Amino acid sequence: MKIIATDRKGAEHTIEGRDGWSVMEILRDAxxxxxxxxxxxxxxxxxxxxxxxxxxxxxxxxxxxxxxxLDMALAVEPTSRLSCQISCAxxxxxxxxxxxPE
Amino acid sequence: MSIETDVAIIGAGPIGLFxxxxxxxxxxxxxxxxxxxxxxxxxxxxYPEKPxxxxxxxxxxxxxxxxxxxxxxxxxxxxxxxxGEMASGLEKLSDGRWKLTTDAGTEIVAPVVxxxxxxxxxxxxxxxxxGIEAYEGKSVHYAVRRMEQFRGKNILIAGxxxxxxxxxxxxxxxxxxxxxxHHRDGFRAAQHSVNQMRELAAHGRINFEIASVKxxxxxxxxxxxxxxSGADKKExxxxxxxxxxxxxxxxxxxxxxxxxxxxxxxxxAVDTAKFESTxxxxxxxGDINTYPGKLKLxxxxxxxxxxxxxxxxxxxxxxxxxxxxxxxxxxxxxKKLGVA
Numbered sequence: 238m239k240i241i242a243t244d245r246k247g248a249e250h251t252i253e254g255r256d257g258w259s260v261m262e263i264l265r266d267a268x269x270x271x272x273x274x275x276x277x278x279x280x281x282x283x284x285x286x287x288x289x290x291x292x293x294x295x296x297x298x299x300x301x302x303x304x305x306x307l308d309m310a311l312a313v314e315p316t317s318r319l320s321c322q323i324s325c326a327x328x329x330x331x332x333x334x335x336x337x338p339e
Numbered sequence: 340m341s342i343e344t345d346v347a348i349i350g351a352g353p354i355g356l357f358x359x360x361x362x363x364x365x366x367x368x369x370x371x372x373x374x375x376x377x378x379x380x381x382x383x384x385x386y387p388e389k390p391x392x393x394x395x396x397x398x399x400x401x402x403x404x405x406x407x408x409x410x411x412x413x414x415x416x417x418x419x420x421x422x423g424e425m426a427s428g429l430e431k432l433s434d435g436r437w438k439l440t441t442d443a444g445t446e447i448v449a450p451v452v453x454x455x456x457x458x459x460x461x462x463x464x465x466x467x468x469x470g471i472e473a474y475e476g477k478s479v480h481y482a483v484r485r486m487e488q489f490r491g492k493n494i495l496i497a498g499x500x501x502x503x504x505x506x507x508x509x510x511x512x513x514x515x516x517x518x519x520x521h522h523r524d525g526f527r528a529a530q531h532s533v534n535q536m537r538e539l540a541a542h543g544r545i546n547f548e549i550a551s552v553k554x555x556x557x558x559x560x561x562x563x564x565x566x567x568s569g570a571d572k573k574e575x576x577x578x579x580x581x582x583x584x585x586x587x588x589x590x591x592x593x594x595x596x597x598x599x600x601x602x603x604x605x606x607x608a609v610d611t612a613k614f615e616s617t618x619x620x621x622x623x624x625g626d627i628n629t630y631p632g633k634l635k636l637x638x639x640x641x642x643x644x645x646x647x648x649x650x651x652x653x654x655x656x657x658x659x660x661x662x663x664x665x666x667x668x669x670x671x672x673x674k675k676l677g678v679a
Contacts, residue, residue, distance in 0.1 A: 274458055274590055276635075280386045283589060305527035308499035309587040311466050313522045313551065338467035339589075 352380020354625030354640035363416030379406035458590030
């Protein structure tokens with residue numbers, strides 16, 4: 238599966254996802270500038286992305302813990318998610334995300 | 340006046356704390372500086388209640404529990420803590436020792452400095468609003484140090500966590516007007532605080548807006564109004580003279596970047612025998628260092644602390660022979676630990 242990620246400069250990167258990995262892990266592995274300070278524990282809101290182009294609605298909805306943690310993210314939009322909470326799977330092949338400002 | 344000690348440690352997270360223990364066994368005295376107001380670093384700031392499963396010998400331990408256990412372990416060595424202070428300067432003295440200064444004016448002189456600063460200093464998250472820097476310190480604040488400073492102000496608080504709610508409640512009686520702005524009608528905060536805030540709003544003592552701050556307007560650092568954006572992207576101007584955003588903390592390398600150390604992608608390059616940086620006498624352990632094969636694990640930091648301590652001993656006490664001993668069998672170590 239592919240992840241299409243837009244960085245903070247607006248450049249688009251097509252990255253190979255891996256089933257079972259989180260989108261955060263894939264972005265970090267591709268050395269995109271995602272802080273992910275807590276390492277994927279849904280505890281810091283520094284892996285914040287916008288899920289664009291209709292992909293937000295195709296994801297299973299965020300957990301209460303993620304919705305709460307988004308309160309600590311900056312510039313939250315209706316399509317905001319924490320990328321450590323999105324799992325790669327064939328159903329989201331082609332998902333588009335934009336790394337939120339820091 | 341400068342404090343003199345054997346080892347100055349930047350960071351009182353788990354690795355800085357364990358360094359106190361390893362150095363203490365070798366009779367080295369320590370002072371620790373941490374920007375947070377309590378020990379534990381990421382463990383207590385980011386995930387105090389999350390269980391950790393990979394600390395050897397502790398099948399399950401939370402960040403807070405691990406910190407508490409480490410504090411208990413280092414107690415016999417009486418480390419001195421300087422909390423709420425950011426290590427801001429490092430200077431080599433003519434006698435070969437180092438002088439570490441903090442933003443509170445504390446000066447610590449020691450032959451050895453250990454950087455155990457994790458991901459750097461925890462600093463408030465700054466909302467990505469154009470030009471916000473120009474207002475900081477004057478009309479945009481990230482913390483409330485003196486409540487009196489906010490008396491009679493027209494305050495805008497942003498955020499949905501405990502800090503945002505607590506300060507909304509505490510500043511409401513002092514403020515001329517107070518508005519809380521949050522992107523949703525839900526909060527990551529204690530329920531009683533949320534109830535209290537809603538009560539204040541219901542009685543017209545504060546305003547609560549479901550919106551986000553898009554732009555700041557003012558001159559010479561003095562805020563005059565902000566642009567808020569609510570549901571359906573509807574935008575309006577909101578008058579206020581003070582803006583206090585509360586979005587928690589993030590880690591920034593901060594002044595350590597200017598210490599003249601050899602950095603690789605904001606990490607301090609060290610050798611794997613002593614975990615010393617390329618600057619003699621300056622060591623780096625835990626998440627802040629890098630070397631081939633580095634793993635950012637608490638257990639790796641513990642190992643690094645033990646080896647660092649051996650090397651630090653030779654710098655602090657160049658004419659003494661290091662006697663390697665085990666806590667199980669050494670009565671002198673047991674005496675230091677207060678168990679013999």
